[in-house]
Amino acid sequence: xxxxxxxxxxxxxxxxxxxxxxxxxxxxxxxxxxxxxxxxxxxxxxxxxxxxxxxxxxxxxxxxxxxxxxxxxxxxxxxxxxxxxxxxxxxxxxxxxxxxxxxxxxxxxxxxxxxxxxxxxxxxxxxxxxxxxxxxxxxxxxxxxxxxxxxxxxxxxxxxxxxxxxxxxxxxxxxxxxxxxxxxxxxxxxxxxxxxxxxxxxxxxxxxxxxxxxxxxxxxxxxxxxxxxxxxxxxxxxxxxxxxxxxxxxxxxxxxxxxxxxxxxxxxxxxxxxxxxxxxxxxxxxxxxxxxxxxxxxxxxxxxxxxxxxxxxxxxxxxxxxxxxxxxxxxxxxxxxxx
Numbered sequence: 001x002x003x004x005x006x007x008x009x010x011x012x013x014x015x016x017x018x019x020x021x022x023x024x025x026x027x028x029x030x031x032x033x034x035x036x037x038x039x040x041x042x043x044x045x046x047x048x049x050x051x052x053x054x055x056x057x058x059x060x061x062x063x064x065x066x067x068x069x070x071x072x073x074x075x076x077x078x079x080x081x082x083x084x085x086x087x088x089x090x091x092x093x094x095x096x097x098x099x100x101x102x103x104x105x106x107x108x109x110x111x112x113x114x115x116x117x118x119x120x121x122x123x124x125x126x127x128x129x130x131x132x133x134x135x136x137x138x139x140x141x142x143x144x145x146x147x148x149x150x151x152x153x154x155x156x157x158x159x160x161x162x163x164x165x166x167x168x169x170x171x172x173x174x175x176x177x178x179x180x181x182x183x184x185x186x187x188x189x190x191x192x193x194x195x196x197x198x199x200x201x202x203x204x205x206x207x208x209x210x211x212x213x214x215x216x217x218x219x220x221x222x223x224x225x226x227x228x229x230x231x232x233x234x235x236x237x238x239x240x241x242x243x244x245x246x247x248x249x250x251x252x253x254x255x256x257x258x259x260x261x262x263x264x265x266x267x268x269x270x271x272x273x274x275x276x277x278x279x280x281x282x283x284x285x286x287x288x289x290x291x292x293x294x295x296x297x298x299x300x301x302x303x304x305x306x307x308x309x310x311x312x313x314x315x316x317x318x319x320x321x322x323x324x325x326x327x328x329x330x331x332x333x334x335x336x337x338x339x
Contacts, residue, residue: 026289027282028098028105029303030091030114030121034214035296036083041069041090043318049100050093053127057089060131065089080216081138084113088134091117091294092127094315098293103328107287109248109278111299112180112220115268121293123244124258136234137227137269141219144227150218151196152179154188156209163187170198179220181276183305188213190221224270232266253277275299279306291315291324 044050045066054065063085068076076082091114098104110118116137120130155163163178167189170176176199179190189199196212203210217223240261247256249264250273256264279290279302288310292300295316303312315324 025106025285025287026291027107027109027287028095028121029290029292029294029299030095030108030110030117031087031292031294031296031299032110032112032114033080033083033087035298036077036087037295038072038074038077039069040077040295040316041065041086044090044093044321045069046318047093047097047321049096050090053089053093053096056127057085057092057131060128061085061135080142081135084138085131085134087294088113088117088120088131090316092120092130094293094321095121097321098315098325098328101325103332105245105291107246107248107282107285109275109282110250111275112250112268112273114294114299115247115250115265117294118247119256121245122247122256123242124240124247124256124261125238126241129238133231133234133238133265137231140227140230140234141224141269142216143230144224145217147226148192148217148223150175150190150192150221150223152188152190152213152215152218153196153200153203154180154182154186154211154213155199155203156211157185158187158203158208159185160187163189166199166202167191170202171195172198175218175222177221178272179218180273183276183302185305186302190218190223192218192223220269220271220273222270228266228269231269232262235262235265248278248282250274250278253281275302276306279303279310283307283310289313 058064063082065086068082068086108118108122116130116134119125120127155166167176174192174195176189176191176195178187180188182188200210240258242258243256249256250268251271253274290303290310290312292314297314300312300314303310313324315321
């Protein structure tokens, strides 16, 4: 059994114990953007918690997610703000549906945008303020991308040291940093367009594969400095509450500290996403089941590369919801029998 300690408001510490006990220690994962697809979320509207979450997101952002999920075309779904709000609302809505049926996570981890979803699911932010933050963050990132053009590149087969070496060799005075530590053998670098061009050529010269990410700019890099400042100012207007469930931070793979919320959320915009380190830390604490609550399955695949012994599930469609709900119910009943 392991336990995470984190500080609540006023510096009061809470023990968020990750209980293994007689049952599986479950972690809920909130995906980021990039896996969006036409029609996603439409089949989930039969769940009242998803319907309600979509309406609450609309109130904060002005985006009609019901119409977007049912009628949105590819261009509308891939719009940066639309995709972020819909991706987050699906995660939050499904999480609320699970909670309403008595299921709870021992910890939550999000990937980039998914950390904002995690703030809402963990209880640190209300849905109203969480979606308002998502809206402000999205606009801040868009403005930073327009002012400081950049790109992102996945280095396949790269170690952390390889990625650092690529950045050292190819930056040439421009921004080039490791942005996403996804899994063993997959590190994403982020930076100015010229630096990414050089990094791509450098990696291919070594007969290694890489892939450009379809992003609007160099996220999780110093080129997002102005976006970070804007997020910092907005976060000062929000009311952060002690977490009901521990949320693991992207920036340091440690539990979110509410008293440091403003700094942590502004830093997250311009700093590396330490997903691999976060999953490894949770496994070391006893986590053995990872459920991706949201559309796509990207995080489920990354967990497979990080720890092949971990149980992986994903819930992002109504078919997956029915399947996993039945399995989770059976698992809970078996745990009660064992107790």
